Amino acid sequence: GENVEQHPSTLSVQEGDSAVIKCTYSDSASNYFPWYKQELGKRPQLIIDIRSNVGEKKDQRIAVTLNKTAKHFSLHITETQPEDSAVYFCAASIPGNQFYFGTGTSLTVIP
């Protein structure tokens, strides 16, 4: 089955700096890559996603890039704010229903 690896497991940045989280996947059949943000004690919520026919997608301060050849995708957060502090999960989905999640990155934005 698919194997998704996520790095780093923890990340601390100064407010206003950028944060980058990287994920790799193993199955070239994966074609959908969502990113979820989970605040303490709450449910994961989708913040951005990308499909395999697109190389980059941006939504305000958040962007995701996908390199299908290398089988990796990254989340970029610019101009970080304290409210960006949370755990972020990447995932990969193969046509056929299952999502495979990374182990999460705990992001702390220091004011």
Add this chain to the structure above:
Amino acid sequence: NAGVTQTPKFRVLKTGQSMTLLCAQDMNHEYMYWYRQDPGMGLRLIHYSVGEGTTAKGEVPDGYNVSRLKKQNFLLGLESAAPSQTSVYFCASRPQGISVETQYFGPGTRLLVL
């Protein structure tokens, strides 16, 4: 439109006791999932369903059973709870479509097995 709801929010069990967690969605989604979340291990799929009356095993199915008798409900059962099943359980659902769509998560159930 409540989205995905889970019952109960929190439960304490003694080893060997049984219980059922209920997930309900009002979005007419075909697919439903049960995950457990443990520190440092992300979300691991327990069981899932691709439609009413169907279920399938995920990554960590041992010790759990599921049923999908109604399209809107997905039940997760623990027949004989063990301390290793202490975790936060999330249900999720998503629509069926030509292209893959994201999952929508419930608020979670915290389970403590003593």
